[in-house]
Amino acid sequence: MNPAHSVPTWQKFKNILISLFHLEYIFEDWHNNYTFTV
Numbered sequence: 001m002n003p004a005h006s007v008p009t010w011q012k013f014k015n016i017l018i019s020l021f022h023l024e025y026i027f028e029d030w031h032n033n034y035t036f037t038v
Helices: 009-037
Strands: none
Touching: none
8 A cells, every 4th residue: 555645534534524515505505595586
């Protein structure tokens, strides 16, 4: 296992958290726009 090609676990976890945050933000923004237009 080459450390240069492996991503640290904390970095993977951080990327997952960032992805989830963006998804929730997009969904919340879409939901707010949807309820506003309706």
